[in-house]
Structures are given as C-alpha cells and as structure tokens.
Amino acid sequence: DDVIEALVDFMQKLVPGTMQNKPNWGWNMSSDPCLSHWHGVTCDKSNQTVKNIVLEHLNFLQQEISNCKRLKLLYLNQNHFSGNLPDSLSDLTSLVRIDISNNELSGNLPDMSRNTGLLSFLAQNNRLTGQLPNFNYQLLEDFDVSNNDFTGQIPDDTGRFGAKSFTGSPPLCGKVLSNACPQKKKKKDLHDLLIYSGYAILGLIVLVLIVLLFLNKKENLEDYEIGSNASTKKGVNSTKDSGISSESKTGQMRSEFSTTSVENGGFSASLVVLSSPVEVVNGMRFEDLLRAPAELIGRGKHGSVYKVHANGGIALVVKRIKDWEISRVEFKKRMHRIDQVRHPKVLPVVAYYCSKQEKLMVYDFQQNGSLFKLLQGSQNGQILDWGSRLNIAFADREACSENEVDLAKWVNSVVKGEWTGEVFDKALVVEGASEERMVGLLRIALKCINDSHDLRPGMDQVVTMIVSLKEEEERSMASSDP
Template sequence: MISISISISISLAILLLLNPTASEQDHVKLSLINFLQKLSGNDTGITEKLSWNTSTDPCSGNWTGISCNNKNKSIRGITLEGLLLNGSIDATLACTAPTLAVLSLRDNLLHGQLPLEISSCSQLTHLFLSGNRLSGELPLEISELNNLKRLDISNNNFSGDIPSGLTTISGLVSFLAEDNQFTGSIPVFDFNNFQQFNISNNLFSGRIPPDAAQFGNESFSGNSGLCGLPLAVACAPAASPDVPNKPNESSPSTERTIMYLGYILLGATIFLFFLYKLIQKRKKMKKSEINLGSQNDDVSVPISKNNSNSNENKSNEYSTSSTDSPVISSSLVVLKSPVKRSMKFDDLLKCPAELLGKGKHGNVYKVMAVDGSVLVVRRIKEWMISSEEFHKRMEMINKARHKNVLPLVAFYCSKQEKLVVYEFQLNGSLLNLIHGSQFGRTFDWSSRLNMAAGIAEGMSFVHRELQTHGIGHGNLKSSNIIMNNTMDPCISELGLMTTDQTKPTISTTNNSTTMNNNVFKKDVYDLGIILLELLTGKLVQNNGADLAKWVNSVVREEWTVEVFDKALVAEGASEERMVHLLSDCTQVC
C-alpha cells in the first residue's frame, strides 16, 4: 500500500513537471493531496472519494471539505470530520496553504502527536481536533499561533502540562481540553475574554484561578487534584513559617476576642449601610409616585363655556357622536377604541404616576386609573408643532390600525407640551426580552423570526398608509417594541418625531409618489439595527452605529458565525437562515 501511495505522489509530480505553466497553486494542491493521504493512512481511494485532484481548482472544483475566500479564491478552511481517517497529521503539508484559517479534523481515528510544524499555519484561527486518538504533549510551538481564537483538543490522549505560552494569545476565546490526561496546574488565562472553557476529566492539580469559576463545576470535574470554587473541595491554607512568640505578644484568647469584636463592628457597619440605602430608596420611590399633574404646573384644564344665547353643542363635551370621529373635550382627546371612554383630563392629572423612563424629549409614566386600569402616558416637550397639526397627526395615526402597531388611547396638546396615552402592556418590551429577564421564556430562533416578521409587517403598513402624510416612526428601537398579551410585537410611539426631523418632500412622477424624507430612511436603518440585535443578542449603543460597524467588520473577515447570539448557536438554529437574514441587514445598516 505504501508503494502505491509513493507511485501516486510520483505520478502527480511528473504531471506538474510536464506542465511548464505550473504555479505555486499546483504545489499547494499536491501538498494538500499528500496531506489527505497521510490523514487516511494511505487510503488510495480517499482522494477520488473527496474529488481532490490536481486537474481541478480546490475553490471551484468541488473539493469536499475545502472552503475558500470568495474574493481572491484562496483556501481558508479544511474540514474533514467523521470520515474514519486513521492516519496522522502532517502539518507541514497542510500549512502550504498560506491563508489557511480553519483546520477541523473532528471525530476521526487519527493517532500520533500534534507536530510542532503546526506553528507554520500562521493564519490559523480555528483548530478542532476533538474525538481522535492523538497523544503526547502539546508542542510549545502551538503558542506561536497568534491569531488563534478557538482550540478544541478534547476527547484525545494528550498528556503533560498545558503550554503556558497559550496564555499570551490575546484573541483566544475558547479552549476545550476535556477527557485527556493533562497534568500540572491550570494556566492563568484571561478568563474574562473566554466564551468556552473546559478541562474536565484530566489529571490537573492545584487551585482553580478565581476568574475561572464562572464556567461552573462541569468544566473542572473529574480532576481529583483540583480545589477551590466552583468545586466543593476547599483548598488547604498556605503553610506559614513558624515564628517564635515575642515576650509581649498577646495571648491566643485575647487575639480571638479582638478578632470577634472586629467581625461584630464590620457586621454592624454593613447593616447600617444597607439600612441607610433602604431608607434612601424608599424616599426616592415616594418621590417617583407623585401626582402627574403636580409635575406639570403650567398645564391647566380649560373649561368649556357654552354660550347661553346659542343652542349649539348642548350635549356633554365627552359624549360620543354617531360618526367615527374621536370624542373631543377642550383638553383631552379620547379616541374611539380606548380602554377609557369617559376619562377626563383632570381625572388623569389626579392619578398616581410612576416614572418609567426619562428621555431627551420627555418622560414616560405608568398611571393607575381610579377604576384600577393601568395606562402609559408619554410626555413630549419642546415639539414645535401647532395644536391643529398635532390633532390631525394623532387622528391619522389612530386610523392606521394594525395588529403590530400599539393603538392610541388618548392625547393632549398645549403650547408647552403634549401627552400621548396608551394602554399598559404587562409583557414588557423587546429590549427586555433580548437582554433582560424573560420570566422563564425561551427566546429561540423561531420566536425571533416571528418577532422580526411582525415588526417588519407593522412598519411596512405604516409607511404604506402614512407616507403621503409624511408620518413615519423616527425613533424605532427595541425599547419601543412592546409585547402584547399574546406576545406579539407592537410598535409604540409611532409618529412622535423629534425636532431635528424634517417634513417630507413629495413629488409625483408618472402617477407614482417619491419620498424624500430622512424619517423614512431612518426607519429602514433602525429596522435593520433591530434585526441585528435579534441575531447577535448585543446591546445597541450610539444609535446602532457601533453594532453595525462591528457586524460588518466580522462579515468582511468571513467569520459570519461569530456574530450570532451564543444562545442561537447552542440551540442549533439554522445557520443558513441566520446568514440570509444577516445579509439583508448589512445591506441597510
């Protein structure tokens, strides 16, 4: 069998010699074919099985297990997993591909050592060797892989100490070495940068570094010599040299008394500190639960005066007409489908209000009505828009009803400020769902897709119905996407544009209307940022610019999978569908 392998190699070399235009790429192809031969234990049929031959290009010739850079057609990855390869690794041959970044040989039968020549793969970022029969010590040269991000050598027979030089690789975020025979102490990595770490079922000994405790008991179990958190095995106190007692040294009982007094004083201090904080917190809560009207001294409730000499409008100012128009008082406008038809503005002012959030252009309050119903009141300050225009805008928004748009309850307008009233929703916002408490709910890939579809449908409807009126959202973000009682997304604060947003310019050409309005463009961009937030699970800062910049930089490096939320990856969500959605996002962000 060895002679057959040698014959194949010689034949391939002759073919290259007979081709006067042979390039370095031909040399790389021949090296990779020989690399595969050694991995397979000189299986003569493996190259044909995987379609590796010098007559085709690895990037366009369907070489199984080869991935390439789409721009310059250079080899980026070799993935040969679960093929029962029972040979050894020749890193010199593999590293002839100068841009090789991923080498994955998981779940085979490879034996022997990891060669020190692995350091020649200077661009390597992902090295996956788990589930083989590799043995011996890790070469010190592995520490020279300065671009390495993920190293998985679990389920092998490696032994000896972990090279301390691995701790100098600043970009390393994943180290999996469970189920081996490693000995010695745990190297002190920068564990705060790690996403994955597991050394269970080895022969490690000594104290677990404090920062490593975050990875849980399962990452360290099976090492009888380890101690310290998160394991239940306490470390023995460090031995101190014997020091003879000084003549005036305090007796053990005196020392113990002083120590106990110190503990008591420390405990009393901590107790008083927390008591002080509790009192301060209660004072703040009382201040926040203030009457909404008391914060708004410049808002008065105009009283409607009927002309005694006129018979017009003798009905109650809150009565409902038979038309579809809203019910209008001299102050509060209550729309047709709210929770409170008989609500009056002075009643609203008397309700206790809890401050939910502060913003540049106003605050948001949770208001408890007299009958126990709960409302949300959004105060808008310094919006230079006339009362008539504000009324028209709110009525147009009220008519644009959609299941994914939070309906208005009422609104108020004065010269100084404006109020918009919604029904309070118990399930919180999309921001809380992604980053905060989920109340036991699993925010899986299917739920995120449904969320994205609902938001997109709502915004599409808004732009379709209100674009001719120049009404967009202008401030679309995950905190403004509210979950209703069926956990469907509802867009809130629609049309509450800020002062730096301009009116739309409408031009008609060939019976088509063209929008020239930054608000609508911003809505599209903001929707893209929300989709990125759903995909990455990262907080949005700087109006989403930082998130978009980071995602685009990772995508340019062709490590798209790195951007996705770890919860989605662990769930096994469809990478193809996530990449497709990510591609749509990056086109608008």
C-alpha cells in the first residue's frame, strides 16, 4: 500500500489528475499496479514488486503546460527529460524564468518573441536543434543555450551575451563566436537586386511624372504670365475660365468664339491689355468677354469679327484668328510690335488673348464701319458722294505718304491691270458715263503726273488729247448707230 501511495503521489505531482481519463491508465489507490497493469509499470514475475516505470511519449509537458497561463517560473533542469518542448510555451506570456538545462530535450525551440517579460532562459546541455528563435535580448538577464546542436546565425545582434552562452553548437555562427556566418546566398543578392531595381524604376517614373507636371505647370504659367505681365500694369486680374451658359442673358446667341473657347477644354488665362487707353477693357477678364453677348459682323481672310457688348454695354470688336500655327511667345511678340505702331489710320489693338486653341484680338468698335464697304456703297445703303471720296483720298494720300506708299503708282498699276472699277466713282457709272472715256481721261491724267517734268504734257497738248478723245467717242457712237 505504501508503494501504491508513493506512486499515485508521484504521478499526481507530475501531471495532476489529467491522465485519469486515459483508458487502462491505472495509477490510483483503488487498483494494484502489477495486477491492474498500470500504464508504463512493469513488475516481477510473481507480480509482487514494481520493477520498471517507463512513461515514454506521453507528452506530459505538452498537454499540461498550455493551461498554465499565469505560469511565471519553469524550472525543469537536470531531470533527463527528453523529447520536444511544447510550442504552447510561447503562449505563456507571463513566464519570467525558464530553466530547462541539463536534460535530453531535442527539436526546435518554440518562438519566444512573445514572451516579452522573460528575464532568464537557460537551456544549456540538451540536444536542441534548428535555428535559435528571437528573444527579447535587451531584457534578458541570463541566457545560455550552449552545448546543443543549434544551426544558423545567432539572432542576438546586441552583443549582450558573449560566446560562453552559445558555444558547443558547432554549426552556429555569429559575431560573438569565432565562427563567422557565410556570405548570403546569391539568390538573396538577386532578390535584393530585383528590389533595388524596382525602387529605381519607381523612382524614375516618379521623376518623369514630376518633370511632366513641371512642364505642364510651366506651360500654364506661360499663359498666366502673358496675362499677368501686361495686366498687372493695367490692373487686370488673372482668372480661371468658368462655366458659361449656352445663351447670354440678353437672349442674343453667344458668340461662336466663346462657345469654341469653352468647349476646347476649359483653359485659363487673362486677357492681355495693351497700352491703348480703352477704359472698358481695364479690369475686364477673359471670361467676361466670353460671357458678353456678341454678334458676327464680318469675316476676313484670317478669321471672323464679332461685335461684343462688354461690361456696361460698351461695344468692342473681337477678331478671332483662325488656324494660326504660332507659338504663344511669338504671338505675344507680334502683338507688342503692333502695339508700338502709332498711326492715325491704323486702328490700335486694345487687348489680345492667346492660348493653344484660341487667338483673339480686341479692338474698339468703329461706328462708321469699313471704308471698303463705304466706297462700295454697300454700307447701310449709303452712297458716298464724289467730294467725300476725294477728301478721303487726300487724307489717305497724306497718310500713305507718311508710310511711303505712292498713290500715283497705285493708280498706274490699277490702270495697267484694268481694274479700273476700283478707282471710278460708282455714282458716275450709275449716271451712265462711259467707262472707256473715263479710262481715256485717266490715262491723260496720269501723263500729267509723270515723274519726269519733260515728259508731262503742256496744257494745249492736254486740251488736244481730250478733244480727240471726245471726237473718237462720237465717231464710234455714230458708226454703231443703225
């Protein structure tokens, strides 16, 4: 009975209670270890004396230890324990000290990185294998894994524990041992190379994006600058284009130029005000121009012309230049060159706008319209009398002489080219004057303005020429009568 009691007590201490459910386990006070064949117990032939107790492969530690969540100290040193340490050891996060030294434990150590409160770990003199797991080396006070069969690199790069803690595992390598770790495999190099080239490509893409962004910004800035340089001078604000309704508030159709400008992609830039003192454009923004009611008043070779009722209903003229492949810088230069031309017969440009899609020139509206139309009599049905035409011609002559254009030369060229319709008074033609006679007279007049004094006819010669012209015409009229 004493033996039975001692054995049950031993088992109770080793694995308290938990093995009782195992079939044919025995190990209780109500049975006999030999007759009831307790697990692991062998007796002599007469079944009187317990001779051997073999409790192999029962994973006592494995089964029990994971339940001890608050376990702080685990001292199993010098017990000849064999087998693997349970993985559940890493779940016991309250553990402070572990001593499993001087046993015959084998296999890998469990991951101990979660046991953050561990102060000592002693596992020397076992047969443990594999790589050393990560410990919180900074906190550890005692650490010894010497005389095992660990392999690979010592993970402790703090150098807190010297060679003594690691010796006896020949394949183990690291800074603290004389056994330096071999260079990393080529595969790792290739891996690194791939990672670095990935970074390099990514960096390149980012760089290209930045450059593109910068260029784009510069382009916009150029627009902005074109707008702001002159406008700062004149106090015009730079502004972004905004949404514009398809019809103006006055009910007039929104101008074609504004429609296209907006549809072409919502660009932004200011109207550039030149030095001409047309008050209304000061402070006017490009979007104001787009919003203003406008009507088409003419088309030239280089584009269409719109009358725009700007702020307060003041009339401006916007010429929308079509298909001009010119850079902004060049356009800007030309506009400023035009701005420098000061001539009473040249209508100054008051402002301009330039973007990739759109080039606009803004003028003051001229009530009297086009001289060409006035001369052709097609303007408001108005017919210009001969005296007014002469006045205009003289004014133009003066203007042209300033510009070194020779009116006589021009008339000569007109007569030679037989475009006389250009120079004759329409009223004379309407009254039935002979065009042939007028050309004859014009030729006589041109002889009178010959550059060379000697070649100019005298007055008597002029009279003779006019008389013969008259007679010739009368003759031809007589011969043509039936």
